[in-house]
Amino acid sequence: MDRNEYAIGLDLGGTKILAGLIDGRGQIVSQKQLPTSSDDGEQAVINRVLAAIEAVMADASVEGNQVRGVGIASAGVIDSAKKEVIFASNLGWRNVPIGQLIHERFGLPAYLMNDANASAVAEWMWGAGKGTQNMIYVTVSTGVGAGIICNGRLLTGNDGSAGEFGHISIDWKGPICRCGNRGCLENYSSGTAIENMARTKIANRDSSFSGSLLEGHEALTAKQIGEAALQGDRFSIGILKQAGFYLGIGATNLIHLFNPELLVFGGGVMNSAPVILEEIEKGVTAHCIPGLANQVRVELNQLGTESGVMGAAGLLFSTQERSGKYPFL
Ligand SMILES: [Zn+2]
Incomplete structure (x- = not known):
């Protein structure tokens, strides 16, 4: 099995958490949507993020070693270098190192970008x-x-x-x-x-x-x-x-x-x-x-509501990533 066959994209929004397992042609192989429900508190939202990632791999019977990494598209103020959401009122988050938490849990490279940048990448690559x-x-x-x-x-x-x-x-x-x-x-x-x-x-x-x-x-x-x-x-x-x-x-x-x-x-x-x-x-x-x-x-635009997920994962398939030019991976 090709180790680099898939990538995972995550769209963190105030209403929903959407995770998708993407292949190199931009096809969503499996996806999982969970409500954000930020009123439940920071840890509950983090747990749902991790559960959504786990679900898209399990649903497609994909192991971690077949996945290039996890791209996270987030609203709010982010620090891509620290892989941290600094402040996102719609998630109820302050200084949550979500990239690090995902990396620790799944052993995969994880990186953060804002949601508009993620959609831009998706439209550029596949739209x-x-x-x-x-x-x-x-x-x-x-x-x-x-x-x-x-x-x-x-x-x-x-x-x-x-x-x-x-x-x-x-x-x-x-x-x-x-x-x-x-x-x-x-x-x-x-x-x-x-x-x-x-x-x-x-x-x-x-x-x-x-x-x-x-x-x-x-x-x-x-x-x-x-x-x-x-x-x-x-x-x-x-x-x-x-x-x-x-x-x-x-x-x-x-x-x-x-x-x-x-x-x-x-x-x-x-x-x-x-x-x-x-x-x-x-x-x-x-x-x-x-x-x-x-x-x-x-x-x-040509792509629908999945563009955030597609673009967050998509960068891992772009020439930019292959040439090592995305600085926050
Ligand atoms: Zn302004």
Whole structure:
């Protein structure tokens, strides 16, 4: 049996823990999902993580010596060098050396990356970015994040934190962000921002709200706004266009910095894609240095909710790992 046949990917989220055993073609051979239930406490969540890893190996009758290692995609603040989750409110974790704990339990190499970087790797290896050397994946959901593939490798930065796209400032006089900076992109184009925009417009008696599909709805979630936009709701389309406009400004900055051939957009907010993607493309065309804009394609992601698991494991099959260039393994 080939010792390097499989890798394990783990997606640590606030709602669920998803583990997957992946082969070298990106196929998920077995997977196990457990609820995070962070209210049960730190140790309980750690135990579920270990149980999920054990389950995917047992279900496929795979032994540890057939597995290259375990890649962990985590939300929150992570330290890839220490293989530690520093702080993740949705997991209820502070300074949990999860990489080390997995290594001790299974005797496998383990490494940590943020969830946007993991999805970027998956799209690069097996999704919309297959075959590219320079691409950027942007996720637009509750927050905004990115993973940057530059010259055929994942750009990690010094400690694995590169790609905090949601926290580039697009207005130095803008509102204070949860990160402490002012005018961060995330406050203009995330799912949360879309919901806030809707509430502000309604409070200001925006004329397009009367007769809107959303009139009478109390929650006004980004999902509802996206669905209404897809049905042609003028009020919702207006809000998404605004979010897309700001993403276009941000995307322009990315193109100027990294000269990618492809920008891939994913995340829950992109479910109402046509109107947002159109605005992003318009923004890129309008604001980019001439010559750079027409080289870059803007596309939607191809992989689904397993992209975190696939990418976390995927790095172990990439040329980057084989050439020893992923510094946190
Ligand atoms: Zn910020």
